[in-house]
Amino acid sequence: MAIKIFIDQGHNPTGYHNTGASWYGLDEQDVTYQVGIYLAEMLNSDPRFEARLSRPTPDTVLGTNNSTSLAERVRMAxxxxxxxxxxxxxxxxxxxxxxxxxxxxxxxxxxxNWLGEAVLDGIVEAVGTKRNGVIARPSLYVLRKTNMPSILVEMAYVSNPSDMEKLRDNQYQFAQGIYNGIMRYFGFAS
Known part of the structure; x- marks a missing residue:
């Protein structure tokens, strides 16, 4: 039976226009959307996994405000x-x-925690970002309300010029790093 992974692409461009962080002309919702698409493709090409996305299309509407959007993501998972x-x-x-x-x-x-460590290491190795660690944030709704092991990945800082370039130019590598971390977590990595 396949391992089912729900990929939540943070923020929601339509409905109530919460695009997330936006610096240097790059919007968080666009980066998370594309990295999620790449990651789902990688996972779904491996018969050991089945991945679903919170935003399968760029204009998927999840809720009418921040609260209902978060609730819908958790409900789907x-x-x-x-x-x-x-x-x-x-x-x-x-x-x-x-x-x-x-x-x-x-x-x-x-x-x-263990999944988070593996994914963090995967991103740092694939993209070359600084490793800031795994941090407990029990107040975050999607971590508090999901019924399965859950992580929230802050891929890099769009407000930092070097990180922003990575987020703009290396979206496939971010997905690859997350995928590599998932493989390592499950013991599938070579």
Whole structure:
């Protein structure tokens, strides 16, 4: 039986126009959409996995505001039911020197923690971002309300010029890094 992974492409361009972080002309919702498409293609080409997307098309509408959008993402994953939940995001900071990749989880020392560590390492190796670690953020709705091991991946800082270039130019490599981390987590990596 295939391992079911729900890929949540953070933010929602239509409906209520929450595009997420936006710097240097690059919108978070566009990056998360495309990285999610690449990742789902990689996972679905492997018979050991089945992947579903929160936004299968660029104009998929999820909810009418932030609360209903988050609730819809969680509902989709829980009702499938997914075995794992991966939410893709792009970070930003008023200080343009802040950079790197981090993964948020509900609780340390859980399956989410181990998956998060593997995915974080995969991204850092594939893209060359700074490794900022796995951080417990139990207040995040999608981590708190999903019924399966869940991670929220902040791929890089769109507010940092070097990270922004990676997010703009290396979206396939971000997906490859996440995929490599998933493979390592399940012991499928060579």
């Amino acid at each position: 829980n009702e499938w039911p997914a075995n794992y939940f991966i939410s893709l995001h792009v970070n930003a900071n008023p200080n343009p020197a802040i950079n790197g990749t981090e993964v948020y989880i509900y609780q340390l020392y859980t399956q989410s």
